[in-house]
Amino acid sequence: MIYSTIGYYSLIFGLVVSLPIFFFSIKNFKNEGIFDSKIIGFSFIQLLLVITSFLGLIISFIISDFSNETVYNNSHTTKPLFYKISGTWGNHEGSLLLWLLVLTLFIFIFLLRSKKLLKNYRILTVLFQQIIIIGFFIFLIDSSNPFNHIFPTPTEGLGLNPILQDPALAIHPPMLYLGYVGSSIIFSSVLAATSLNYISKLWATHIKQWVLISWLFLTLGILLGSIWAYYELGWGGFWFWDPVENVSLMPWLALTTLLHCVLVLEKRSTLKSWVIILSITTFTLSMCGTFLVRSGILNSVHTFANDPERGLFILSFLFVLIFVSLFVFFVFHKSEKEEVISFTLFSKETSILINNWLMMYFLSVVLIGTVYPIFLDVISSEQISVGPPFYHKLIIPFLIPFLIFMALGPQLKWIKSSSLEGKKYLAFLLIISFVISFVIVKNFGNNLLINTILIGSALYLFFITVRDFFREKTQNFSQNLAHFGFSLLILSILFNNIFSSEVITNLKVGETFKNEKFKIEFNDLKKFEEKNFLSFKGYFLIEDNNSKEKLEPELRVYNQPNIITSEADIKITFLSDKFITMNTVQNEEYFNIRYQVKPFMLWIWVSVLLISLGGSISFFKRKSL
C-alpha cells in the first residue's frame, strides 16, 4: 500500500520536474555560453523519481500487495520470487513504466556522454526527448496507472500467465525495450541535429554508439523471444511471421539499415537524408510495436487479453511525433548538391545503397503483411490472416542479390573501385559455392533450382567472410564477423527447413508408434507436485537408425490461473535438436505427441550471437565522444 503510494507520487513529481527542465533548456538555448548544468541536475532528479516509482512497483510485487490492481492482476503468492519480480514488466502498465524508466535513463546518459558536442544540439535533444517523456508520463498517470488501488484488498492475486513464467521471457521485454527506447535518443538527436544543420562526420561518430547499442539490445531481445517461442510454444519453430513478431522485426530492419547509413555518413559524409528518415522510421516503428502489441488490435497467437482504449492514446501521440519530425525534416533539412553524385556506380557506397533498398523492400513486405489484415478489417470487416507463404514468396528470392551484394560490397573501395581486388579468387569462390550447394541439394533436398541458388549465395558470403578473417588487410573485423554470422544464420535456417523431419501422432501410455524412420515408445506417465503447478511427465524412448534417446516432455497444470502448458523436452546436440512435446485433450486417454528432428537449430542461435558479437566489438572498439 505504502509502496504504491510512493510510486504514484514519484510519477507525478517526475512529470512536474519536466517543467524546470523545459524552462532552463529554453533559457539556456537563447543564451550564448556554456551548457547549463541545472538541466543535467533536473534530468537526474527525474530519473531518480522514475526509479523510485519503478522500485515501488517491484516491491509491491515482491511483498504481494494485492491492494495494487496491477499486482492483483498479475501476481500470486505461490509464484517463485524471480517471477514475482519479472511480473513487474510482464504486463501493460509495468512495461510502460519500464519504457519511461529507460527513456529518462538514456537521456541522462546522453547528457553525460555528449559534453564535447555543440551546446544547442544537446539542449534541443533534451527538449525533443522531454516531449516523448511527458507523453509517456501522461499516458501512465492518466490511462495506464500501475498503482491503481483496489478496496477491499483481495487476499489472493490472479497470477501470471504461466507461459510467461520463464527465464528467457523474464528478460526478453527489458532487452527489447532497451532497443526500442534507444531509438528514441536517435530520434531526438536526429531532429535536433537536423534543425541545427549539425549532421556531420563528427555527429555520426557520436550517434553511431547509440545506434549500435540499440541495435544490440534489439537483436538480443528478438533472439531471446525466438528461443522462448521455440521451446515453450511447442511448435518447434522459431519464427512464425506472427504480427507480434513482425513488429519487432520491422524496427530491427530499419535500425540495421540505419547502422549502415551512419557508417557511410561517418566515413563519407553522404546519405544524410537516409539517416534522418531512417531514424524517424525506426522510432516510429518502435512506438507502433508497443502500440500494436498492447492495444489488442493485432490478431495474433501471442495475444493476451488487452484493452483497446489505450491504443488510441499511443496512436494520437504517435501522429503528433510523426508530424513534428516530418515538419523538422522538410523545413530544416537542405539537401546538399554535392551529396547527390559523390560516388560512382562501382563502389562500396553503391553496394550499401542497393542493400539499403533491399532492406526497405523487406521492411515494406513485413509492414504490408502485418497491417493489411487490420486495414481490410476496418474498411470491409472481412477478416483475414496473412501467413508465412506470403513472406517466404516475397522475401526469399530477393535474399539472393542481397547476399551477393553483402559478399561483394566490403571488397569494393569507397567512392570508386577501378577493379575488383582479387577478381579471380572471388569468381573461383562463387563457382565453388554453387557446386557445393548443388551437390548438397541434389543428394538430400528438393526444389533443386531455388535451393541451390539460395544455399550457393549464402555459402558465397560464408566463404568470402571466412577468407577475410585470414587476410592481413581485413580492415574491419567486427563487420566481417557480423556478416559471417549472417551467412551462418541463413545457412542454418535453410538447412533447418530443408532437412527437418517430424512425426505427429496420438498415443496412449504403453503404445508404440513406428514408421520407416523412427520408433516412438510411450513408456510411462508420472505425476509430480510442485509449488505452483502439477506436473505430468511422459517417459518416451525414441529409436532411429543409429541411436536411442530417452525424452521426457512434461505437461504442467498451473493452479492460478488454471492453465495447462506443455514443456518440450529437447535433446540438443551439435548438429541437430531432437524435440518432443506432449499435449492432452480433455477427457481423452490419448496424448497428442509431436516429435521433430531439427538440424542446425543450435547454429541459428549461435549465428545471431555472432552477429551481435560483431556489433558489440564495434561498440567497444572506438572511444565515443
Next chain:
Amino acid sequence: MYGRKVKLRFFFIILIISVLVLSVFLVLKSLEENVVYFKSPSEIKSVGELDTKKIRIGGMVKKGSINMSTDEVNFTITDFKNEINVTYSGLVPNLFSEGKGVVAEGFLKDRNFFEASKILAKHDENYMPPEVKAALEEK
C-alpha cells in the same frame, strides 16, 4: 543536348519507378494468393460457391464432440446456429477443449466437412480470437 549527369539521373528515376511498380505488383499478387479468409460455420452454409482456397473456421468446440484416434482428432465447430465437422491430424494445442473457442485452418471438403491442417494455439484461457468473438456476437 542534356548533360551526362541529367541523363544519369533520368535513367535512375526511370529505374526506381519501374522497380517500385514491379514490387507493388508482386506484393499485391502474392497477397491475393496467400491471404487466408476467416469464416464462421454459418457463413459457410450460406455462401453460394464453395471455397477451394485455404480458409480459417472459428467458433466453439461443441460439447461432447471430440473423438480421438491414433492418427486423427475429430470434432465439431459450432457457432450455435450452424456447425461443421472437422478432421484433423496434427498437433492439438493445450487450450483446445470442449466448450472453448477454437480456430482451425485448412480446406473445405464440402459444406459439412472440413479438413484442418492447423489448429491455432492461444496463450490465455479466457482469450477468444477477435474473429470468434465477432462471429459469436453476431448471432
